[in-house]
Amino acid sequence: MTPEMKIPPSYFRSDDVVALARDLLGKKLCTMINGQYSAAMITETEAYRSWGDRACHAHLNRRTKRTEVMFSSGGVAYVYLCYGIHHLFNIVTNSADIPEAVLIRAAEPLEGRNMMEYRRNKKAHEPSLSAGPGNMSKALGITTSLNNASLQGPHVWLEEHLVTAPGDIAVSTRIGVDYAGGDALHPWRFYLKSSRYVSRR
DNA sequence: GTTATGATTTACT
DNA sequence: GTAAATCATAACG
Numbered sequence: 001m002t003p004e005m006k007i008p009p010s011y012f013r014s015d016d017v018v019a020l021a022r023d024l025l026g027k028k029l030c031t032m033i034n035g036q037y038s039a040a041m042i043t044e045t046e047a048y049r050s051w052g053d054r055a056c057h058a059h060l061n062r063r064t065k066r067t068e069v070m071f072s073s074g075g076v077a078y079v080y081l082c083y084g085i086h087h088l089f090n091i092v093t094n095s096a097d098i099p100e101a102v103l104i105r106a107a108e109p110l111e112g113r114n115m116m117e118y119r120r121n122k123k124a125h126e127p128s129l130s131a132g133p134g135n136m137s138k139a140l141g142i143t144t145s146l147n148n149a150s151l152q153g154p155h156v157w158l159e160e161h162l163v164t165a166p167g168d169i170a171v172s173t174r175i176g177v178d179y180a181g182g183d184a185l186h187p188w189r190f191y192l193k194s195s196r197y198v199s200r201r
Numbered sequence: 202g203t204t205a206t207g208a209t210t211t212a213c214t
Numbered sequence: 215g216t217a218a219a220t221c222a223t224a225a226c227g
Contacts, residue, residue, distance in 0.1 A: 046208070055208070066223055084220030086209050103208060134209055144222090176208055199209095 005159040009152065012074030017093045017100040021047035022190045024091070026164035029107055031156045033141035038112030040130055040140060041161055044105040044191040044198050046174045048090070050098055055180035058099035069148045070099035077156055079137070079147040086134030089142050091151065091158075105175075105189075106131040108197040109139070116140070132199040168193050175199065 007027065014020045022045075030039040048056040050070075057080075058067040069078045070092055078090040078101055090101040109116050113124040116139040122129045130139040137143075142156070151157055170193045177184045191198045 048208075057208080064224070080208080081222060083207060083209050084222070088208060090208085105208090128210095132210070174208075179207080 006152065007158040007160060009073075009075035012091060012093050012151065013095055014074070015094055015098075017049055017102060018047045018188055020093055021045040021102045021188065022169060024102060024104075024158075025169060025190055025192055026162050028110065028159040028161035029104065029140065029156075030159060031140045031142060031146075032154060036112065036115045036141065038115050038140050039110045039159075040107035040116075040136070041110055042104055042107050043195040044107075044131070045189070046103040046105055047188040047190075048101050048103060049188075050094075050100050052183070053180070053186065054183045055174065055177035056099070056101075061099070063099075067099060070101055071097055072148070075151050077146050077149045077151060079142060079144050081144055082134070087137040087143055088133045089137045089140075089146075103133060104136060105133045106191070106195075106197050106199050107136050107140070108195055127196045127198070129197075131197045164192065 024042050024045050027042050028039055029042055053059050058070045072092055073096040074093040076092045078092050080088050082088050089104050092101050094100045107130050109124045117124050120129050120139050130136045149155055170191055171187045172189045174189045
């Protein structure tokens with residue numbers, strides 16, 4: 001990895017979290033956990049907005065201990081434990097005091113595949129290894145200890161990888177947010193059509 | 202102090 | 215298709 005490949009903080013401070021979620025497809029997500037390096041290409045994302053989105057934890061500036069990190073300036077990790085079992089990895093975006101984030105839902109293993117197989121106890125060619133937010137986080141070794149971590153490393157960071165063809169990007173409504181009523185209908189989920197590493201349902 | 206619930210996954214009927 | 219697993223957080227009292 002060359003330093004120039006690492007994505008700078010300014011990238012995450014965009015005021016359009018939906019456009020950012022689409023642009024993150026194809027980027028490389030890298031982790032260094034306990035000295036073990038893993039990297040995967042992002043294949044599925046969802047955007048969560050501060051305003052007009054009841055599915056977002058911090059909508060309408062609801063500030064709590066848990067959502068506090070989302071009020072940071074863009075470029076840090078928001079890791080949250082869901083259903084007592086699954087670690088969900090988000091990228092905080094926009095400026096300070098504007099709580100928006102992109103949920104990384106799936107990724108395709110690139111490097112450190114042996115580590116991912118060990119952590120998931122599955123083969124790397126199985127899409128379920130890293131498709132789905134909980135699975136992806138576990139494969140990369142992401143836990144809540146990375147909450148509030150800088151995306152400039154040393155434990156987690158992003159790199160430029162490949163330029164995604166516009167025709168390969170698909171859009172749909174988000175998953176698992178039915179409780180948000182009408183806000184569940186926003187087409188803020190993006191994924192790569194050509195990738196097998198995409199969650200189902 | 203208690204209680205309800207979820208940005209999910211997995212196994213089972 | 216349906217349900218259980220399992221716990222930190224948030225909203226109570």
